[in-house]
Amino acid sequence: MPKGPKWKTAILMIASTLCLSGCVEARQLEKLGLITAVGYDLDGKNTIKGTVVVHKFDALAKNVTKVISVEAHTSKSLRQKQNLRSDQRLVSGQLRCVVYSKALAKKGIIQLVDTLNRDPNIGNMVYLMISEHDASSIINVGKKNVKLNLGTYLYNLIRQNVESEQMLSPTLQDFNHSYHDNGKDPVLPLLKLENGDVSVAGTALFKDDRLVGILPTNKLFFLKILAEKYKSGTEEFGFNREDFKSILKGNEGRSFRTVYNKLFLEIDNIRSHTKIKLVDKKNVRFRVEIKFASRLLETTEPLELGSAKNVKFIERQIEKKMEKEIHDLLIFFQKKGVDPVGIGNEYIAHIRGKKITPKEWRSIYKNAKFEVRVKNTIVKTGVID
Amino acid sequence: MEVNVKPRDGLQLHAFLLIFIVHSTQIGVGLVGLPRIVYLDAGHDGWISVFLAGVLGGVSLWFMVKMLGQYDSADLYGIHADVFGKWIGNFLSLMYMGYLAAAFFVIYINYIEIVQVWIFPNLPTWQLGLVLTLLSAYAVYGGIRVVVGTAFLSVMGTLWMVFVLFVPLKHSEINHIFPILDADIEQILKGAHNSSLSMMGMELVLFVYPYIKEKQKTQIFSQIGNAYTAFIFTLVTFVSIIYYAGGSLEQTIWPVISLFKIVRLPNLERFEIIAVSFWMLIIVPNLCIYLWAASKGFSRIFAGKQKWGLWILVSLIFVSSFFVKARYQMNLISDIIGKFGFYAAVCYPILLYFIVSAKNKYFRGKNNHAKGS
Structure with missing residues (x-):
């Protein structure tokens, strides 16, 4: 046990600390x-x-x-x-x-x-x-x-x-x-x-x-792919039926009605990885590389999915479609003068020695060119072929 | 005045505690605003500045310990008296005491301001001020062992906060860091210079040295403490730069507390309130150790009692806090003391090292306090 006076000061200090901390305003x-x-x-x-x-x-x-x-x-x-x-x-x-x-x-x-x-x-x-x-x-x-x-x-x-x-x-x-x-x-x-x-x-x-x-909501899928690491989301793509003639399942006895004027595929994103690269500093050309793993969820018409060749074919078709959609989207943003993807960050990160103001970036952005490359892999086609 | 301090065995400390002393003194209220300060100078290369400041601190620390090694068991007050004689030496010691008290004051008012802005807008300064001053005075009353104890507890108690940094990392944009080394050398050095307010603290080795049991290990353990600080500071600055957009980092006064805003637990929505409260645990050893070192001066210079010096300092600081009212005044004071701290904590010990070495070399025979004479 410490000596008397010291003990008293200790108590005094602790007591005052406690009292003071109770001083703040109470809110019930x-x-x-x-x-x-x-x-x-x-x-x-x-x-x-x-x-x-x-x-x-x-x-x-x-x-x-x-x-x-x-x-x-x-x-x-x-x-x-x-x-x-x-x-x-x-x-x-x-x-x-x-x-x-x-x-x-x-x-x-x-x-x-x-x-x-x-x-x-x-x-x-x-x-x-x-x-x-x-x-x-x-x-x-x-x-x-x-x-x-x-x-x-x-x-x-x-x-x-x-x-x-x-x-x-x-x-x-x-x-x-x-x-x-x-x-x-x-x-x-x-x-x-x-x-x-x-x-x-x-x-x-x-x-x-x-x-x-x-x-519009249906374009958000592509914005999400561009803007961040994206692990879900579904999107439907419409194709001309003629393009898919070679892999359509034959009507063996049963008939599938063709409901829509186009053939629709619904795919689901398992993981996507997007790289935006500044390939040409002078002409401000960006290459957007997207690696995309997807799952086929729904087709409006029966497709022959058994062979690797056919799956590859669908992959290519979707790639082409996506490349076009994404490119259109980038052009749409460019026309509006907005950059929700963060392309400017990519640009600024590669320009040394001078600080690029938002205003400068906007005027550079107007003349930017994009090329889009999509690498799509259909990793699953569901529980049936 | 005796140059060497010979504390009794019961008061001596293990050398490894220096890690905690150095680290806990360096980490403090300065860290909260550090990323913004360096960003204003060095842009997105600010983390390099902070790293350089850490290296610089290490260099200065090396000189300090080398200088102390030339004596048996001296502290800065003793060295001053030995090198410069009674009058000039004591004058310099008084100046240094003033600096230590000012450092205490800066930490103290800055923390109170943070609490007022973030948690209790209506809390008068004097209430929290009284709590903090009494708390640190109480710790100093217990002597060096209690002061070092708070340092130990503080480091251990706040170790987990580093891991919280992973949460903002998820929301960050790594592109902000590129191109690396975009700022020129001048800007980076300026950033390093301006982070000195946050890096101050290694100079306390000059005061605790006599209390270290295994003096030959002082160098290694104090360097570990400094390196750990440099690591934490660089990490925090790095995360802040990639988490904030440039413009918002320039505006945010306390980026590190705002970093905690992103953390959200199911039953605790506002994590930053915990962070601000926990920050008190970080600054209390700061306050204690500065107060201890400054009040020690009274017993060393005037041969008075440390107790009296303690109360004089505490009341001076408490009263001065009434004069600081607005944010810009606080900025001004922090700036002045930060600048002064750079010279007092980083440059001055290096200079003093050369003076001490020269003196010991040329006046070896006359100096009967130095080791080996």
Whole structure:
């Protein structure tokens, strides 16, 4: 046992440490309204309308969520005004989803994204999305449904699609990264109301922080192949029946009706590996090399898949089709002046000695040329031949 | 004043503890902002700057230990008195004490600011300040063994944080690092220079040396500590550069804490809050060891009690923290002390080594404190 006075100082110090650490402000869960989703709309020319979904922890309340909609110029003053209309203090620590209307996104959203970054209460994994019409209409879906917490619902909708790789991850972190990257532009999912349900209707392409174009859902497969390591996703390809005549199964007694005017193959991506190479610095020519392992899921007509030659034939056909699709997609991006693939990063990484500003890259990008080479292997054709 | 300090056996430390002393003192509040600072100077080659700074620290450390090796069991205060005599030597010692106290102060206000920004925006500075100063004063009260104990605990307790870096690695874009060596030498050296605030800490060897039991092993263990720091710092900078886009790294004040934002556990959404709290474990040994070294000066120079010096320093630091209010003031202070730290921790020991060697060579007969005379 230490001597008396020393012992006393020790106790005094520990006690004061404990007391002081209890000094911080307490927040009781029951007294808080947790914002789970926010929607921003352009209201007239000069104001934005903010709509929030607030989750309550009140066992007696019938409605677990509440929707508040107000107008202001900055998102923080929106919050203050929303607070005036709430019986609970609104906090944003549980924010999951932020929806911007398309009209607002066309004017630029960085002001509203910046405030999310600045606020240490908001995590980096918040999903950002764009709504085809009013953001408030999407937020208001939750109003009709008592049990539904829209914040969580939207969050799960996106997360489920991101995890099954149907969508590029639209987190705040990803948006920030692409926005600040000199050689890449951000993309966000586009939501639409369909028969009272929220659904994903495409991918919004951004040039800096402004929305400049929409990529339809069926092209997303190729963007994902280009932009990141991709391990799933399915895509259907349509071919002329004549091209496949040689490997069509003969109608031996049974007849298969030809339903469509074309022959469709559905393939599934097992793994893909994409390399974008700058092959010619002077003329800015890129070679996109894609190694692609796939699985044949469905054919609209019976094909003879038993022999290696036939499988090879299908592989080649798909390769050709993909090369064309991907090349078209790159040209489409180039025309729009957006670079969601990150081709600029590839370019900047190979240019020494000078710093390339985003503006310079945009003008270089306009004249870039692409060649696409796809190496497709059909590794499985399912349990039957 | 006695040049050599002869602590009794019970106070002596194993040499391997130097790994923890050096490493835990170097790693601190500076690391949190390091990637951004070097990025501003050296661009995407910042990690090379950090590595160079680590090498430079190692070189300086080598000179320090070589210099200490010329004495039996001296610390910097003793060497000052021996080389420069009573008046100039004590003046230099006072300056160095001032630097140590200033280093304490920088760590202290920077950490409080981080807590205020990230967790408790309404927390007054003095509350956390009181906790931190009392905590470190309490540790220093326990003497060198307790101080080194906190260093050991801190390194062991935060070892796991390195592995968290794998999470942001998954979201990173390796292309950002190319082309390697794009920045010119001047920029890279400037980055290395500016990371000195984060690299400060190896100079503490100058004060703990008398307490080391196996003095011949000082060199190897302190170098291991420095090398480990250099490795961690380079790794963190590298990950930050590939994880952040250039523009956002330039804007992020504490890139390392923002790195933790990406980590998300099922029952813990905001991992960075854990990281900020754990950072206290990292900075407490920093505070303790700087405070210990500075307050040691009182007993060495004035032959007073270390206890009094401790309380004088603690109250001075606590009061000064009231004068720092805005972020730009904090930046200014950190900058000045970081610059000063570069000279005090890196350049000065090398210079002193040559002075000591010259003195021992030419005035060997007169100097009856030096070894072998």
